[in-house]
Amino acid sequence: MTGALLSGTGITKSYGATPALRGIDVTVGEGEIVAITGPSGCGKSTLLHCLAGILRADEGSVVYREQDLSLWSEASRSRLRRTEFGVLFQFGQLVPELTAAENVALPLLLAGSGRRDAREAALGWLARFGVADMADKRPPAMSGGQQQRCAAARALVTGPRVIFADEPTGALDQLSGEQVMTAMVQAVREQGSAVVLVTHEAPVAAYADREIVLRDGAIDPSGIGIVG
Numbered sequence: 001m002t003g004a005l006l007s008g009t010g011i012t013k014s015y016g017a018t019p020a021l022r023g024i025d026v027t028v029g030e031g032e033i034v035a036i037t038g039p040s041g042c043g044k045s046t047l048l049h050c051l052a053g054i055l056r057a058d059e060g061s062v063v064y065r066e067q068d069l070s071l072w073s074e075a076s077r078s079r080l081r082r083t084e085f086g087v088l089f090q091f092g093q094l095v096p097e098l099t100a101a102e103n104v105a106l107p108l109l110l111a112g113s114g115r116r117d118a119r120e121a122a123l124g125w126l127a128r129f130g131v132a133d134m135a136d137k138r139p140p141a142m143s144g145g146q147q148q149r150c151a152a153a154r155a156l157v158t159g160p161r162v163i164f165a166d167e168p169t170g171a172l173d174q175l176s177g178e179q180v181m182t183a184m185v186q187a188v189r190e191q192g193s194a195v196v197l198v199t200h201e202a203p204v205a206a207y208a209d210r211e212i213v214l215r216d217g218a219i220d221p222s223g224i225g226i227v228g
């Protein structure tokens with residue numbers, strides 16, 4: 001770790017009268033894998049969405065590479081998510097009309113790559129995640145695990161600096177979950193990407209360098225989490 005790549009300071013967020021985050025301070029270093037854990041409803045997903053610039057905090061700031069994202073327009077934050085950030089949610093959210101290879105190639109095409117290069121890279125990433133044979137299949141013809149491997153490939157294909165993963169293995173059986181995590185961690189270590197990982201599963205959190213435990217919208221100072 002070589003200093004903070006991403007930091008949140010005093011992040012506060014409510015949904016109407018429901019407080020979700022009550023002043024969170026968090027840093028993520030270059031290439032660091034940070035797990036956010038805690039009981040259901042403690043604010044994990046909300047924190048991840050604020051750090052990724054998907055949600056705007058009510059108060060506080062999110063600084064990425066010394067730039068305060070809370071001051072950026074939605075369009076600029078959305079561009080950042082297509083280039084330097086990768087996102088992976090519990091259900092892969094693939095485009096159902098596109099094949100697996102087209103889904104994975106999409107972020108590269110949006111970033112200006114040529115079709116042939118994008119397809120070649122997509123095939124390489126599908127192979128890394130063990131689903132090369134799914135390349136020309138559409139999501140409805142794939143299992144949940146195959147779709148999630150494809151979504152993980154899509155999150156990594158642009159070589160993002162930070163990957164935001166919200167329960168990335170939550171819909172998978174244990175073996176598929178381990179395979180997705182192993183392939184993902186190996187790739188991010190090679191690329192030097194950081195990962196912000198929301199999970200309630202101890203074996204998944206164990207892949208992280210550090211665990212941040214939330215309770216009732218605040219960081220639990222005891223730091224006692226789910227990784228033994």
Ligand SMILES: Nc1ncnc2c1ncn2[C@@H]1O[C@H](COP(=O)(O)OP(=O)(O)OP(=O)(O)O)[C@@H](O)[C@H]1O
Pocket residue numbers: 015018019020038039040041042043044045046047200
């Ligand atoms: N869109 C929403 N509208 C209203 N309240 C919300 C919304 N999203 C989250 N909340 C509330 O905010 C709080 C934090 O929710 P959040 O989803 O961030 O928690 P979480 O720790 O990720 O939960 P889980 O582990 O169950 O997914 C909860 O009280 C939740 O009910």
